[in-house]
Amino acid sequence: MASTLGSAVPPFTPHAISVSLPTWKDTVGYETGEKRVVDAMVSGYPRFFLHLAIQKLARVCELKFGTPGELCMLFPTRKIAEACRNFMVDRSSQSGKPVPVRLVQYVICPEDSSSGKSCAELHIVLFPGDAFPLAKQFWQHTGLGVSSRLAERCLSMLPSEEPKPSSPTSPRLPLKASNRHYSAKPSWSSPAVNPVEDLDKDHSTYLEERYGRNLPQGAAAGAKRAMRRRIAGVLVHDTPNDWCQAGKHDTEVGPSTRGIKEVSEDDVYLFPTGMAAIWNAHQLVLGVRPLAKSVCFGFPYTDTLKILEKWGPGCFFLGNGIDQEIDELERILEQESAEHPDRPPILALFTEFPSNPLLRCADLPRLRALADQYDFLIVVDETLGNFVNVEVLPYSDVVVSSLSKVFSGDANAMGGSLVLNPKGRHYSALKEHITKTFEDTFFDEDAIYMERNSRDFRRRIRVIDQNTEAVCDFLRSRSLAFSPSSTDVVIKEIFYPKYTTPEHYNRCKVSDPEAGYGGLFSLTFVTQEAARAFFDTLSCYKGPSLGTNFTLACPYAILAHYVELDWAAKYGIEESLVRVSIGMEGRQALLEDFDKALKAAEATLSNSDA
Known part of the structure; x- marks a missing residue:
C-alpha cells in the first residue's frame, strides 16, 4: 500500500491532507530540506505545506x-x-x-x-x-x-x-519546508508533477466522491447543522441512511448523549481546522476571564503549546501529565493565589484526552475539583479519545476536537469543533462572548465533504477500535512488558490507553460495551536500528496526520520535534518512537503486516551480534 515519496495520501485526492514519506530516511530528509525529498513534494499536511x-x-x-x-x-x-x-x-x-x-x-x-x-x-x-x-x-x-x-x-x-x-x-x-515547523526563509523549487492536476473536473469529482454522495453545494448550512447535531449527540436517527435528513430544520432531536443532556447544537461551533478550534478556545477564555497564565497539562501536539506560549501572558508547562504533576499544579495554584489574591491563579488548564503521542490521560475529576476550588477553566482536546468512546464534557468548560481525524476518516477535508458545557460555571459568559465574536470561516465546500465523510463515523470507529486493540495486544505480547529480561525483544513500550493510565481513561469511558480505546498507539524500541527497520518494513501509508480509515504511521519524534529531540526526550518522546494510526483494513492482514515489520526489527539485533 505504500506510495511514492511526496505523493498525496490518499492517492489521487486533490485535497489530501497527508503526504507519503515512505521511509525513515525520507522523513529526516523532509525535516532537513533535502532536495531529493523537497522536489518530490506535491502534497502535505495543510498547516505545514501550502x-x-x-x-x-x-x-x-x-x-x-x-x-x-x-x-x-x-x-x-x-x-x-x-x-x-x-x-x-x-x-x-x-x-x-x-x-x-x-x-x-x-x-x-x-x-x-x-x-x-x-x-x-x-x-x-x-x-x-x-x-x-x-x-x-x-x-x-x-x-x-x-x-x-x-x-x-x-x-x-x-x-x-x-x-x-x-x-x-x-x-x-511551491513552498517546501526546509526545516521543522517554518523556514528561516521560503525555499522555492519547481513542483513535481501532480497527477491530480491532470484530471478534468468531472473525473476529480468522481474520485473525491468515491466515498459516498455529497450534498449539493447549496446545502452547506444544512451540512454544518447536521455535523453540529452529530457532535452535540442530539440526533435521534443518524445512520448513513438518514443523511439527507440530519441537517433539516424539522429533524427529530433529543437529549444529548454527551454526558450532559442539556447540550444542544447551539453549543457547538465549527472551525476550518482543529487547531483553529484550539486557538479560538484560548482567545475565548482570554476574552472572558481575568488575565493570567494558562497551564498545559501533559505533552500535547506541538502547536497547542505554541498557542499558549505566544498569545496572552504565557503558560506553565507540566509536560509529563502524570498524577504527580497534579501535586505540582496544586503548588502553582497556591503560590499564584498568594501572589495575586485579586484574581484566579491561572486562566485555564488545557489537556488532551488521551495525549498525543504518549496516550496518557489526566485525572479529570481531580482537575475539575481544583478548577472549581480555584475558579479556572478546563479545556479538553478529545480528538484521540473521541466522544463515541469517552465522555469528557462533564469535567470540562470547553471541549475541542480535530474533525480532520476519525470524524472525517477520508483525509480529504480539514475541520474542527468547539463545544461549550452548558452546565459549566462560566457558561453564560463564554456563550455571550462567543456569540458576539464567532465568525463562520469553515468554507462551505469543505463542510459539504466533511458532512459526507462523517455520516458513518460511529460504525468506523468501532472497527478501528477493535483493529487497534488486536494489533496492540499482539505487539505487547512481544515487548519487554511480557519478557523484561529477554535479550531478543526489540519493543520497549506500547503507549495505548488500555495500558497507559487506564484508570483515568476508563473513568471517562462511555457505558456502551462496544466502546474502545481509540485508533492511535505509539511504541518505542531498544535501538534506533530496530525502530527504522520496523517502520521501513511496514507496508501501510507513512506520513503525517491520524484517524484515517487506512493505517498511517510516522516516526513521530522526527516529524514533530526534529530540531528539539533532546527536549522532547525529557518528556518521554524518544527518538525511536513510532506513532501508528490503525485503519479499517482486514484484521488478519494487519496482524501479518505488523508481524513482518517486527521480525525485521528483531533481525537487527542478530545482525548486530554477528
Whole structure:
C-alpha cells in the first residue's frame, strides 16, 4: 500500500491532507530540506505545506498587489488578517524593529454571472519576504488560513492569464519546508508533477466522491447543522441512511448523549481546522476571564503549546501529565493565589484526552475539583479519545476536537469543533462572548465533504477500535512488558490507553460495551536500528496526520520535534518512537503486516551480534 515519496495520501485526492514519506530516511530528509525529498513534494499536511492551489493564488495576489520583495499570506476574513498582522508586529518588535505589514481586501467575482458561483472574499497580508517565517508561524499555529478548496474557487473565477507585475516581485514557487515547523526563509523549487492536476473536473469529482454522495453545494448550512447535531449527540436517527435528513430544520432531536443532556447544537461551533478550534478556545477564555497564565497539562501536539506560549501572558508547562504533576499544579495554584489574591491563579488548564503521542490521560475529576476550588477553566482536546468512546464534557468548560481525524476518516477535508458545557460555571459568559465574536470561516465546500465523510463515523470507529486493540495486544505480547529480561525483544513500550493510565481513561469511558480505546498507539524500541527497520518494513501509508480509515504511521519524534529531540526526550518522546494510526483494513492482514515489520526489527539485533 505504500506510495511514492511526496505523493498525496490518499492517492489521487486533490485535497489530501497527508503526504507519503515512505521511509525513515525520507522523513529526516523532509525535516532537513533535502532536495531529493523537497522536489518530490506535491502534497502535505495543510498547516505545514501550502497546497499548490493556495501557492498559485498567492502568486496572483503578489503580482497584483505586491511591491518588490513582498510575499503574502491569504485569509478568509479581515479579522483574521488583522490578527496575523498584530502577531507579526508583536513578535518582530520583541527582537527589534516591527515588521511592516499591509492588508488588502480582494473580492473575486465570476466573469459569467450565470455560472451560479458567488463572489469570494480574500484578505491578503503582505510583508517583506524575510518576514515569511513569522507569517508561517501564524498560519501554522492558528490553522486559520484559506483552504485549498477556497483557493480553487477563487482561481476558477480569475482570468486564465496571471496579471503582469508593474515591477518585479519576489518569485513564489511551491513552498517546501526546509526545516521543522517554518523556514528561516521560503525555499522555492519547481513542483513535481501532480497527477491530480491532470484530471478534468468531472473525473476529480468522481474520485473525491468515491466515498459516498455529497450534498449539493447549496446545502452547506444544512451540512454544518447536521455535523453540529452529530457532535452535540442530539440526533435521534443518524445512520448513513438518514443523511439527507440530519441537517433539516424539522429533524427529530433529543437529549444529548454527551454526558450532559442539556447540550444542544447551539453549543457547538465549527472551525476550518482543529487547531483553529484550539486557538479560538484560548482567545475565548482570554476574552472572558481575568488575565493570567494558562497551564498545559501533559505533552500535547506541538502547536497547542505554541498557542499558549505566544498569545496572552504565557503558560506553565507540566509536560509529563502524570498524577504527580497534579501535586505540582496544586503548588502553582497556591503560590499564584498568594501572589495575586485579586484574581484566579491561572486562566485555564488545557489537556488532551488521551495525549498525543504518549496516550496518557489526566485525572479529570481531580482537575475539575481544583478548577472549581480555584475558579479556572478546563479545556479538553478529545480528538484521540473521541466522544463515541469517552465522555469528557462533564469535567470540562470547553471541549475541542480535530474533525480532520476519525470524524472525517477520508483525509480529504480539514475541520474542527468547539463545544461549550452548558452546565459549566462560566457558561453564560463564554456563550455571550462567543456569540458576539464567532465568525463562520469553515468554507462551505469543505463542510459539504466533511458532512459526507462523517455520516458513518460511529460504525468506523468501532472497527478501528477493535483493529487497534488486536494489533496492540499482539505487539505487547512481544515487548519487554511480557519478557523484561529477554535479550531478543526489540519493543520497549506500547503507549495505548488500555495500558497507559487506564484508570483515568476508563473513568471517562462511555457505558456502551462496544466502546474502545481509540485508533492511535505509539511504541518505542531498544535501538534506533530496530525502530527504522520496523517502520521501513511496514507496508501501510507513512506520513503525517491520524484517524484515517487506512493505517498511517510516522516516526513521530522526527516529524514533530526534529530540531528539539533532546527536549522532547525529557518528556518521554524518544527518538525511536513510532506513532501508528490503525485503519479499517482486514484484521488478519494487519496482524501479518505488523508481524513482518517486527521480525525485521528483531533481525537487527542478530545482525548486530554477528
